[in-house]
Amino acid sequence: MADDLFNITIIGAGVVGLAITEELSAKYSNVLLVEKNTTYGQETSSRHSEVIHAGIYYPAGFLKAHCCREGNRLLYEICRKRDIPHKMLGKLIVATNDEENNELYKIKERAEQNGVDNLSFLSQNQVRALEPEVRATAALLSPSTGIIDSHSLMRSFYVNAQSNGAVIAFRSEATAIHFDNDKYELEINNGEYRFRTRVLVNCAGLYSDKVAALAGIDIEKEGYRLKYCKGIYFSASPAPKLKHLIYPVPTNNYEGLGTHATLDLSGRVRFGPDTEYVDNLEYTVNDDKKEAFYQAIRRYLPEIKMKSLNPEMSGIRPKLQGPGEPYRDFVIKEERDPGYPGLINLIGIESPGLTACIPIARHVSSLVEGCL
Ligand SMILES: Cc1cc2nc3c(=O)[nH]c(=O)nc-3n(C[C@H](O)[C@H](O)[C@H](O)COP(=O)(O)OP(=O)(O)OC[C@H]3O[C@@H](n4cnc5c(N)ncnc54)[C@H](O)[C@@H]3O)c2cc1C
Structure with missing residues (x-):
């Protein structure tokens, strides 16, 4: 198989890799997506809140801000066109004291810098009228925040990519990558098969730093080492x-x-996620944090009972910044500069990666144009 040559190979069938595969297979032939698990969306893309974010909090000028705002619009559009279950429920950011009231003004200002200009202030009474069980001194209403059935979204990317002619290989882990002048040779499952590709897109989520390193990138120098949160x-x-x-x-x-x-x-309520930096990719959830959750939730839902809370699930964010370090943007970069033309790395695709998946795919497509 070492003689096989693909135009583009994508590593990782999460929501981002699937969106990219659909986008690229609509424009190019010979597109391959490899995924180490038995099917798509088995990692971070099925361990999240399924929220379509509006793009409120990100620093102006960040890719996160642009891709989230655009992604919000495009996701609702695609949901309507493809019959993907979703609901534009709206979100309340609730303040519970004077200091947080002041913070709401800053959040609104930041949102406006990001082009999100539909937030409105609600008084204590207006919050009570909308949500009788919520206690707040004031709130911001974001009407365009919503929820989506992310598995239906992934299925639609998968089906469309296949009908565009993309080859999608599960149980296929990229275990070695060699750059040879103008092509990448990939080894799958420790030598089970090998092939070459002109363009290589690394969207391996929690493993994207390791895949970048396999390709030869100095991940310490580039600041790509992921921290798990x-x-x-x-x-x-x-x-x-x-x-x-x-x-x-x-x-x-x-x-x-x-x-x-x-x-x-289905209307089920879920609380979380909290944040805790961890050393390993380990998803257990136990009762240890019940008290902390209870204390956090009862600030805005005073009637909640601690005994009503049950541990449910967890996800792990692939973060570029460690605890207390400055906030980092998504890295989406063709690595021509360190000497790897045609290698496109996507690193640190934490939230709002689900919301942003279509603009991310379009951005990658514009980088691919310069390579093929
Ligand atoms: C707790 C939590 C809550 C979140 N909530 C939201 C939210 O509400 N809204 C929102 O917009 N975003 C949210 N996010 C972010 C969102 O879930 C992610 O940004 C998104 O799922 C990332 O998708 P991905 O395709 O980049 O990564 P993944 O889903 O992790 O996919 C990467 C894939 O690469 C594969 N892979 C890795 N290494 C290899 C290899 N060597 N060879 C082959 N395959 C490989 C993996 O098996 C995996 O399937 C949340 C994230 C977390 C953790």
């Missing part, structure tokens, strides 16, 4: 009756967005 969720039974997504005012340098309440498409 785990977020766990609790469900509640009985659950509060909510109609909107409820978020506290974020703290902690935006490591996460605070222990918020999200709804899924």
Whole structure:
């Protein structure tokens, strides 16, 4: 198989790799997607809140800000066209004291710098009228935040990529990459087969730093070493009756967005994710954090009972910044400069990677144009 030559190979069938494969296979022939698991979307892309973010919090000028705002619009468009289940529920960012009230003004200002100009202030009474169980001194309403069935979204990318002619190979882990002048030779499953590719797109999520290193990139020098930041969720039974997504005012340098309440498409309430930097990719959730969750949630849902909370699931964010370090943007880069033309790395695709997947795919497509 070493003689096989693809135009483009994509590593990683999460939501981002699938969106990229659909986008590129619509324009180019000979596109291959390799995934180490038995099917698509088995890692971070199925361990998240399924929220279509509006693009409120990111620093102006960041790719995260641009891709999130654009992604919000494009995801709703694609959901309508392809019948993908979703709901534009709206989200309340709730303040519970004077300091947080002031913070709401800053959040609104930042959102406007990012082109999100549909946030409105709600008074205490207006919050109560919308959400009787929520206690807040004031809130910001983001009407364009919503939720999506992310598996239906991934399925639609997968089906379209296949009908565009892309080859999608599961149980295929990229285990070695050699750059040979103008092509990359990939070894799959420690030598089970080999092939060459003109363009290589690395969207391996939590492993994207390791894949970049396999290709020859000095990940320490480039600042690509990932830090794992785990977020766990609790469900509640009985659950509060909510109609909107409820978020506290974020703290902690935006490591996460605070222990918020999200709804899924069946109306189930879930709390989380929290943030904890961890050394290993390990998804266990136990009761240890129940008290901390309870304390965080009862600030805006005072009637919640600790005994109603049950550990549910977890996800791990592939972060570029460690604890307390300055906030980092997505890295989406063709590595011509360090001497690897045709290698496109996507590193640190944490939230809002689901919301942003279509603009990310288009951005990658514009980088591929310069390579083929
Ligand atoms: C707790 C949590 C909550 C979140 N909530 C939201 C949210 O509400 N809204 C939002 O917009 N975003 C959210 N996100 C972010 C979003 O989930 C991610 O940005 C997105 O899923 C990343 O997708 P991906 O395709 O880059 O990565 P992944 O889904 O991790 O896919 C990468 C794939 O690469 C494969 N792979 C790795 N190495 C190799 C290899 N060597 N060979 C072959 N295959 C390989 C993996 O098996 C995996 O399938 C959240 C993230 C977390 C952790």
